[in-house]
Structure formats: structure tokens, C-alpha cells
Amino acid sequence: MKQIIKYSLLILGAVIFAYPFLWMFAASLKPEIEIGGFSLWSSNFSFKNYEQVFARIPIARAFFNSVLVSSITTLSVVVFGSMIGYALARLNFRGRNALYYLILFTMMIPFQITLIPQYVLMVKLGITDSYLALIAPTMISTLGIVMFRQFFMSIPQALIDAARIDGCSDFKIIFAVIWPLSRPVVITVAILSFMASWNEVLWPIIVVRERTLMTLPQIVTLFTIGGQAEALLGLQLAAATLLALPIIIAYSFFQRYFIDSMVSSGVKG
């Protein structure tokens, strides 16, 4: 009896968290008049809503923009994060502790205070409406640095010494010796950074007004609240599905990594 209650609750939870997504997916394929129903199936399924979305907004271009911006951001966060994390963890230099405290301090600054001045900086540099404006402020992640530093402290010193005796440069030590041993932390930081970049809306809305440079979440947002979807739910849900699908597919392949990354960032952040 107790088991039955337990499983009922667990399944109820699964329905609450999964059904809305399944419904969204089904509704995006339904004609507008059928969308109000609970059913996940309709004999009138078609891609008409998607055709309309593609016809009304440059969503393919936005998809390309998002992939480009998120990929470059992720690569940059991982490469610079490793370099700085390595210096903090394994090298002796003057000001090391001060620098580490500075990084911890940076993590604590609420973005509300820097948001407007950062926008002003973009205006002054004349780079609003550019990929650079979308990428530059997130090229380095302080959380990434802290995670790399922590992981790199556990690498055996003998390994680094041996590489040095072979004449390896610091770059070679980081990327050829330490990286192969640091897959978990590299993947964790990469997933966190990619997800944050892929899902970010506020910053793109602020610095990009040019339609061809908009990111996917940005254009979907403006499509929904601007008049272009004409309050047609099917179109909005189709656009939302296009935005959700890539990350859900990635999640279905790497669930463990996603869950571990998010949970560890919460604990450390």
C-alpha cells in the first residue's frame, strides 16, 4: 500500500514536469483551433506553424547566431579559465592571493549594478549591434576559474615537474598534460557556460537591435511579445519548441553531466 502511494506521487511528479513539454510539442503541430485541448495527439498534425515561423522571422539566422555566440563564449571560458585557474593553483607569483580574492569579490557583485555601465561601455566602444558585444562580457567566467583552480590543485606535482624538465611551456602543460586528466571539470564548465549563453536574453535585448544579429531566445521573445505572432498560439509554441529542442536533445545525451554541473555550480556559487 505504502509503495503504491509512493509510486503514485513519483509518477504524478513526472507528469507535472514532463507533460507540459509534451503538450507544447504536440500543440505546435496542431491547427490553432485544436490547441486548447489536453490531447497529445491530433489527426491534423502538420508543420504549418513552423513554416509560418520561418516565413515571418529570420529564425534560421538566429539559430546560427546563437550557435556561434554560445560556442565562442564556451571555448573562451574554458581556455582562459584553465589558464588562470592553473596560474592560481600551481604557480607562485606575487599578488596571487590578492588576485584570488579579487576573483571571489567579482563573483559577489550583483549584475544589477554593472548592467547599465556595461551597456554604456558598448556604446562608447561603438560595438552595439555586433557579435563582439554579445560575446565579450561573458568571455571569462569567475565561477569557471574557481572550479578549474580547485580541480587543478589535485593534479600530482610530479607530473608537472616531469613536463617542465622535458621543456614544456605552461601552455603545453595546461592543454597537453593537465587537460586530458581534467575531463570532468572541463565538461562541467563547458556545459554551464554553453547553457548560460544559449538561454541568455536580457543582454542580447539590450545590445542588439539589428534583426540579423539577434540570438534565438531573443528573437523568440520579441516574436512573442511584439505583434508578429499575431497572438497565434501555435506560432508561439512552434518558436518556443525550436528554442527548447537543441538543449533538450543535448540533455538527453548528457543528462548526468548536466545534472552534476548544475548542482555543483549551485553549491559552489
Add this chain to the structure above:
Amino acid sequence: MKKYKVKYDRSAYLLVLPYIIFFLMFVAYPLVFSLVLVFHRWDIVTPMQWVGLKNFERLINDPLFFKSIINTLTFLLIHIPLQITVALGFALLLNSKIKFRPVFRTIYFLPVVVSGVVVTILWQQLYSFDSGLLNKLLMVFGIPRIPWIVSPEMAMPSVAIMATWKNVGIYIIMFLVGLQNISAELYESSNMDGASRVQQFFSITLPLLNPTIVVVLVLSTIGGFSLFIEPYVLTGGGPMQSTLSAVLYIYNQAFYFNHMGYAATLGFIFAIVIFAVIMIQKKAVEMDPTV
């Protein structure tokens, strides 16, 4: 050996140089410039105008500033208890002897990875008064429809429920990890002392999950003050400014009215409020022996 170290020390500066540049551009400059902005009126096109403390004067007399703080506190007051209860409930279920644990865990975590924009577009339909699925479900059970996002009283609680649905997956896993770290011996020895399940929950489980509860408090508070896309898409800050969030208000001042100076002042004060709220929470949790 010593010679070696000196050689490698120098290259460290090259490695950390990107951070120094990044810090100067995107942290130091904005912080300093924010202090300049709060004393100016500026529409970003014409030259800045020194106004002294006018921005702060205006803020003290601005009902919308206080409204946005009250809205955020309303959000937190509903979001935090709901989040802790739901997360702890599912974590306890997942921690018992069950099959398919990884499957359930994967499903519960799904909303966490999806963009807030998607979640908001989806919930806009669920919350719709006439055709929304939630109200249709209520009517099946003979319960009157709820004006989820059309009434000023319900709108912010509705945003809080939606945010809980989106984020609770993280905390389910965190509580689950916390539960699995509690030694079984503690329960065994208290069994021998004749403690009931309820007593065990309050005297063993809850105190040992305290660190996770603190994380929920802090992250939810930061999240509450960062709310933007949910009200922006769902309600536009309405009805009657009831979902006007801190960041949405900064955004409106800066990009609808071009009040850069006042927007920066709002950001500055909100940052101080966030610190204050988190400090009060930390004190409260540390003092309260039951949490």
C-alpha cells in the same frame, strides 16, 4: 630548483593577463562608472548633466521603486517555502527504496535546462483565464477558475509558482545528495531510543540539511532580484505593476525612458538591498535552531 621557480613565476603574469583586462573592462570600469552615473542625468545621446543627489531624492519618492521591492519580497515569500517543501518532498521519495530512480530524476530536472523564455511562453497558455489548461483542469474538478495572471493579487504568486516549477529540479537533487550523506547509524541509534519517524525528521534530517536550505535561500533571493524575462514575456510587469520586478524596472527606465542615470541609481540601490536581505537571512538561519 630555485632558478626554475623564478622562471615560471614570470609566465604566470601572462596567463592571468586576460583576467586583468577583463576585470578592468567589465568589472572595474562599470563599477566606477556606475558611481559617476548616479550623480548625473543622461539620455546617452546629449552630454551628461550633473544633478547631485537628485537621483536619490527621486528614488525615495518613487512609488514604483518601492513597488518593485515589495513585488520581489512577495515573490520570495511564496517561492522559497514552496521550493523547499516540494524539493524536500520529492527528495525524500527518491531517497526511499524505489525502482527507476534515475528516470524520475532526469524528468524532474528537465525544466531546469530549458530556457526561461520557453517556460514562460508555455505557462502563458497554462495560465490563460479562458482557454488555459490549468483552469480547464480546475473546472473538471468543479473548482472555480483562477485569474492567474490577470488579477493584480494573483499575478506575482503565479510567477512564483512558475519559477518553482522551473527551478525545483536542482534543489531536489541537492536535497537528495544531502539525504544520502546522512549516516544511517544516526537513524538506527535514535530508533533504539524510541524516536518516531516525525521526531527523526525534525531532529536529524532537517538540521543536517541546513547547508542546502541556506543555498536555496541565497540562490532564490538572487533569482528573485534577477527576475526579468518571466514578467517581461508573461505580463509585461502588469497588471497594475504587480509583477514589475527590480530588473524590469531598471530596463524600463534605461531603455524606454532613456534615464541612464536613474537606471544606474536603481541598480546601485538594488545591489545594496540584495546584500541586506541575504545578510538578514543568514543571521535568521543561524539563530533559528530548528532550521
